[in-house]
Every structure is written in structure tokens, then in C-alpha cells.
Amino acid sequence: MSGLSYTAPSTISEAVALLANEAGLAKVMSGGTDLLVQMKIGRLKPSLIVDTKKIPGMIGIREIGGCFVIGAATSGALMGEHAGLVAAWPGVVEATNLIGSTQVQGRASLAGNLCNASPGADSPPAMIAAGAIAVIAGPNGTREVPVEAIVTAPGRTSLGKGEFITEFRLPKKAARSGDAYLRFIPRTEMDIAVVGCGIAVTLDAAGVCVAAKVSLGAVAPTQLVVAGAAAALIGNKLTDAVLAKLDAECQAVCKPINDKRGTIEYRTKVAGVLARRVAAIAFQRAGA
Amino acid sequence: MSKTHVTTTINGEPAEFLAEAGLTLLDALRDEVGLTGTKEGCGSGDCGACSVIVDGRLVCSCLMLAVEAEGSTIETIEGVATGDTLHPLQRKFIEYAALQCGFCTPGFLVAAKSLLEKNNNPTETEVRFWLAGNLCRCTGYDKIVRAVMDAAAEMRGA
Numbered sequence: 001m002s003g004l005s006y007t008a009p010s011t012i013s014e015a016v017a018l019l020a021n022e023a024g025l026a027k028v029m030s031g032g033t034d035l036l037v038q039m040k041i042g043r044l045k046p047s048l049i050v051d052t053k054k055i056p057g058m059i060g061i062r063e064i065g066g067c068f069v070i071g072a073a074t075s076g077a078l079m080g081e082h083a084g085l086v087a088a089w090p091g092v093v094e095a096t097n098l099i100g101s102t103q104v105q106g107r108a109s110l111a112g113n114l115c116n117a118s119p120g121a122d123s124p125p126a127m128i129a130a131g132a133i134a135v136i137a138g139p140n141g142t143r144e145v146p147v148e149a150i151v152t153a154p155g156r157t158s159l160g161k162g163e164f165i166t167e168f169r170l171p172k173k174a175a176r177s178g179d180a181y182l183r184f185i186p187r188t189e190m191d192i193a194v195v196g197c198g199i200a201v202t203l204d205a206a207g208v209c210v211a212a213k214v215s216l217g218a219v220a221p222t223q224l225v226v227a228g229a230a231a232a233l234i235g236n237k238l239t240d241a242v243l244a245k246l247d248a249e250c251q252a253v254c255k256p257i258n259d260k261r262g263t264i265e266y267r268t269k270v271a272g273v274l275a276r277r278v279a280a281i282a283f284q285r286a287g288a
Numbered sequence: 289m290s291k292t293h294v295t296t297t298i299n300g301e302p303a304e305f306l307a308e309a310g311l312t313l314l315d316a317l318r319d320e321v322g323l324t325g326t327k328e329g330c331g332s333g334d335c336g337a338c339s340v341i342v343d344g345r346l347v348c349s350c351l352m353l354a355v356e357a358e359g360s361t362i363e364t365i366e367g368v369a370t371g372d373t374l375h376p377l378q379r380k381f382i383e384y385a386a387l388q389c390g391f392c393t394p395g396f397l398v399a400a401k402s403l404l405e406k407n408n409n410p411t412e413t414e415v416r417f418w419l420a421g422n423l424c425r426c427t428g429y430d431k432i433v434r435a436v437m438d439a440a441a442e443m444r445g446a
């Protein structure tokens with residue numbers, strides 16, 4: 001790893017300048033659980049690592065008027081220990097806590113999970129369903145984009161040179177709303193999702209769904225927002241017919257790969273089954 | 289290549305070392321500080337042989353840069369026993385024969401210690417999930433899990 005420099009700036013503007021001015025390959029580091037593995041196997045040879053964890057706000061969770069602001073480098077372990085966040089957005093926390101082992105949880109962050117841009121990443125579908133916003137700092141100031149606008153292809157994001165994510169914002173949880181995330185893996189721990197599904201719903205006083213967002217992971221090059229699946233839920237209770245429609249809408253959008261973890265047919269079928277299970281949990285959490 | 293001077297506290301003692309930017313904490317502990325109890329199994333976060341506790345948090349030292357450790361407090365396997373007195377986990381590992389080749393053992397002990405500091409009465413399921421990132425090629429895990437459960441029971445009683 002000769003020719004590599006490391007720096008841990010203490011302000012956002014310093015970090016932006018370092019990233020923007022580096023002639024070689026500059027990489028942002030949060031927990032390093034993807035970055036350091038990729039450097040070790042030689043897939044990535046950065047000339048500069050910009051560690052953002054010394055910047056105030058990059059680690060930690062703040063509740064502001066019911067909204068949650070999560071520093072981009074906050075570890076999964078910290079999220080799991082935050083009772084307020086767990087109560088408001090259990091699906092987001094469960095998805096994040098599925099990442100790796102206890103050891104990996106001590107370091108792995110939302111920003112790294114998203115920006116590594118793996119189709120099978122666990123937290124993005126849950127964040128997308130929850131309506132999370134990413135706050136991006138860069139040479140031209142800050143911008144806020146929905147999480148689904150970050151990943152453009154496997155290993156690629158829409159962030160420009162000098163840009164990095166500083167925090168994620170989860171909206172104030174509506175009354176009678178709930179979110180959930182499940183992934184399917186052939187074992188119980190330490191594996192990459194064959195399919196992941198995040199769903200968030202809001203119900204009215206009668207238990208009818210009035211708002212929904214459905215996102216699938218690992219069945220296409222990027223996480224998918226499944227508008228047809230949300231439409232199947234909105235205006236309805238969770239009847240067998242509605243579940244069947246949800247299942248079909250999810251299967252219809254799948255464009256998965258064939259690999260050792262699952263064939264195209266298998267991943268597609270599992271996407272529908274998983275969506276049914278996730279919807280049931282989200283409805284139950286919303287008070288149905 | 290310029291090296292960075294890193295100041296830490298390791299097992300309660302001040303420790304300083306020089307690190308190149310790409311050096312992992314694992315390599316710094318083993319090669320710069322001389323604490324070779326922490327092992328490298330995979331170097332990619334999968335096996336847990338390199339487990340250490342940094343500022344109270346269990347991590348893989350192979351997935352952390354040494355330069356990141358500036359100012360932090362690190363606990364390694366060398367700090368688990370108190371002088372010649374073994375930690376209850378270490379005694380129970382011997383009693384239950386929870387090791388064969390022993391390569392995974394430092395990682396398991398450090399990981400189990402961090403579990404018991406957080407939860408002194410874990411269920412078997414909690415032990416198994418907490419230790420899911422520690423791989424053992426030899427024992428089949430059962431003896432390890434039983435040793436951890438029994439150490440926890442003894443420590444609650446003491």
C-alpha cells in the first residue's frame with residue numbers, strides 16, 4: 001500500500017477540500033469494513049483515505065422534533081442501542097443490525113453500506129422504504145437527496161468528486177405507521193442477502209393503508225422502489241387478495257442475477273414471499 | 289513513506305508505535321507492539337481471530353487502520369488474565385476443552401468477554417449470535433458455548 005496517505009479532518013469543509021483536490025483516488029472512510037477489504041484484495045488502490053469519523057456529527061443520533069438525524073458514520077451497534085430510534089424505525093435498525101457480525105457492527109455504517117453500492121446491501125431497502133434523506137456535502141455546498149437516488153449501478157453512486165454523505169434524516173413517524181425489513185439467506189447469520197425487502201406503511205383509524213413504500217434489494221443492479229407494490233397496499237387492508245397482488249407486483253419488477261446464492265426464478269419467487277411477510281410485520285407495527 | 293506516531297493505551301498501559309497509513313491495527317499490535325496473541329485468520333473480517341476491544345467496542349483489528357487508534361483505549365487477549373490469575377472464561381475454556389489448535393481462542397475469549405460485560409446472563413442463543421463472527425475450525429462450537437455459559441454463571445455467582 002505504498003503511496004497511501006491517511007487524514008482525519010475535523011470539519012466538513014476540510015474534508016470536502018481534501019477530497020476535491022486529491023489528484024489520485026481519494027476514498028472516504030467510515031467504518032472501513034468494505035474499504036479495507038477491497039484494498040487488501042487489491043481491487044482498490046486509493047492514494048488518500050479521508051476518515052470522516054473525527055468530524056463532529058458524523059457519529060451519533062439526534063432526535064429533532066420527532067425526526068431522527070443519524071450521522072453518516074454511526075455504527076450499527078450504536079443504532080441498535082438507541083431506544084428512541086429502535087421504537088420509531090425498527091425496520092431500519094433491524095436491517096442495519098443484520099450487517100455482519102458483532103465485530104462488524106462495531107464499525108459498519110449506513111453511509112458505507114449505501115455507498116459501497118452492493119445490490120445486496122441490507123440497510124438501503126429499509127432506509128428507502130422509510131423515506132430517508134441523505135445529506136451530501138460537496139464543493140458546491142450541501143444538497144439533500146432521497147436515499148434511492150444515491151446508487152446508480154453496482155459499485156457506482158451519484159456522488160460527484162469532493163462529495164460525501166454527512167448524515168441521514170428519517171422523517172417524523174406518522175401516527176399508525178410501521179416499518180419492517182427482512183432478508184432471505186440460506187443460514188441464520190453472516191451471509192449476503194438472496195433478497196431483501198423493506199416496507200413502511202401508514203394506516204387510517206379503520207386500519208386501511210393510506211401510505212406505503214416498498215423497496216427490494218438483491219434482485220436488480222440497484223435497490224428498487226416498487227411503486228406497483230405500494231399501490232397494491234394503499235386503500236386496502238392486508239387481505240389474501242391484497243397480499244397476492246403485492247407478491248405479483250414485487251415479482252414483476254425483479255431483474256436478478258443467477259449466482260450460487262440463487263437462480264433468477266428462485267430470487268424472483270422469494271421476493272414475493274418476503275414482501276408478504278414484511279408487509280404483515282409492518283401492518284402489525286402500525287397497529288393493524 | 290512517512291510514518292505516523294500513534295499514542296494509545298493498551299491493556300491499561302500507555303503504548304506508542306509508528307504506523308504507515310495502510311497498516312492495520314492487527315499488524316501494528318503484532319509487529320510494532322509485539323502483542324502476538326491477537327491472530328490473523330482471514331484478514332477480511334470473516335473469522336474474528338483478530339478480535340480486540342477498542343474504546344469499549346468489539347471490533348476486528350484487521351478491519352481497522354492503526355492510525356485510527358490514536359488516543360484510544362485497546363484491550364487485547366494479553367489483558368484478559370490478571371497477572372497469573374486466569375479470567376473465568378479462560379479457566380472454563382480449559383475445563384471444557386473448548387480449544388484444540390487454539391488459533392481461534394484469543395478471538396473467542398475477547399469476544400466472549402465483551403459479551404459478558406454487556407450482558408452477564410446471556411441465553412445460549414444470545415451467545416451463539418454474539419459469537420457468530422468467530423470461526424473455529426476444530427471444536428464444533430458446542431464446548432465453546434458451554435464454557436461461556438458456565439463462566440457467565442460463575443461470574444454472576446461470585
Ligand SMILES: Cc1cc2nc3c(=O)[nH]c(=O)nc-3n(C[C@H](O)[C@H](O)[C@H](O)COP(=O)(O)OP(=O)(O)OC[C@H]3O[C@@H](n4cnc5c(N)ncnc54)[C@H](O)[C@@H]3O)c2cc1C
Nearest residue numbers: 030031032033034035100109111112113115121122165333
Ligand atoms: C464479515 C463481513 C460481513 C458483512 N456482512 C454484511 C451483510 O450481512 N450485509 C451487508 O449489507 N453488508 C455486509 N458487509 C459489508 C459492510 O460491512 C457493510 O456494507 C458496511 O455497512 C459498510 O460500512 P462501513 O462504514 O464499514 O463502510 P466503509 O468501508 O468505510 O466504506 C464503504 C464505501 O462507502 C464509501 N463511503 C463511506 N462513507 C461514506 C460517506 N460518508 N459518504 C460517501 N461515501 C462513503 C467508501 O468510500 C467506500 O467506497 C459485511 C462485511 C464484512 C467484512
Ligand code: FES
Nearest residue numbers: 329330331336350
Ligand atoms: S483476521 Fe480479522 S476477522 Fe479474520
Ligand code: FES
Nearest residue numbers: 388390424425426
Ligand atoms: S480450536 Fe482450532 S480453530 Fe478453534
